[in-house]
Amino acid sequence: MRIGVFCGGTVGHNPQFTAATHDLAVELANRRIGIVFGGARIGLMGVLADSALAVGGDIIGVIPHWLRDREIVHERVPQMHVVGGLAERKQVMARFSDAFLALPGGVGTMDELFEMCTWNKLGLQHKPCGLLNVDGFYDELAAFLTRVRTAGFLPENTSDLVTVSPDIHHLVGALVATAPPTYSPGPIPPVTAGPGG
Structure with a gap:
């Protein structure tokens, strides 16, 4: 099994963010769960990769070529996929x-997570999503999601x-x-050109 981890390209101001990122990498390695991440060596992405590699964790990176060309790709990740853009x-x-x-993380992290949630809601995939609420970072977002549901923009199911958590x-x-009992790629929407592509 592998879990896709979305996180910031910076470490933020709270040292608990870095500590939690390290602890997550160790937890996943101990459970023999692979990590899929954004491929960069900077920010919490770099902390995640460094921590996973330090304990022998399985990690795969996916990075757009224009970020690789800015020399922020994590060179020590053994399986790195270079793609055309953010989509x-x-x-x-x-x-x-x-x-x-x-x-x-910031708006990029939210974009990634909510696209996965949207694909689930539309039935394009069935892969659970989670928020690690470090030091209350996602309290307001959790409250917003409850409000969205009670306002009728998300079905109760x-x-x-x-x-x-x-x-x-x-x-x-x-x-x-x-998570699904066996890995299945599912019908992922086609790539469309965007600002990052």
């Missing part, structure tokens, strides 16, 4: 992943759209428990 990066990460987890062990366990 293709999400597609390739989705093909390799059985579930998805977002660490603290999508209450499990995103699992939110501050506990790494619990969150990974929840994703594993609800």
